[in-house]
Amino acid sequence: MAVKTAKPVRKKAIETRGIRLTINGRVYEMEVGSEANQVGPSHTLAHTLRETLGLIGTKVSCDHGACGCCTVLMDEKAVLSCMTLTIECDGKKITTIEGLSDTRAEKLDPLQQAFIDYTAFQCGFCTPGIIMSAKALLNENPSPTEEEVKEGLSGNFCRCISHYHVVKAVMAASEKVR
Ligand code: FES
Ligand code: FES
Structure with missing residues (x-):
């Protein structure tokens, strides 16, 4: 009796999907998957920034969209x-607090300087998070009124109640960047 030889089973190529993000001017190419060195499908951008890339300037407080601490810019808009899932950021330009200052010129962003000057x-x-929201606001509206600053920062909470100084700092920075 002829022995049937099983056809070799062709291993299906495991599809790996990659994403590409530009963070603070640097391009990162990452694989999506469940291995330790990959971006998990459920990883948030906050997780990737802090835990994978060590960009711990972005803070996480409530972790469910209520406090604004984790605000960063995506294509110049506050998110x-x-x-935000990291996989949603494929092809996007992300700016975190670490990317605001001009490191070559060793110069802080006018907003960062104003927060120091006004002890905000x-x-x-x-x-x-507040500085990144303010940056998005000034990108869109370089000459906001006080009311517009308050409205623009209404999603950012400060437990230490620094809001009055924050508004002054943002108004002062807006005068510098006009
Ligand atoms: S940590 Fe993201 S909104 Fe609070
Ligand atoms: S929580 Fe805003 S300065 Fe402390």
């Missing part, structure tokens, strides 16, 4: 990085 923080935990 909550705890509510206490513990500082909310500050990176």
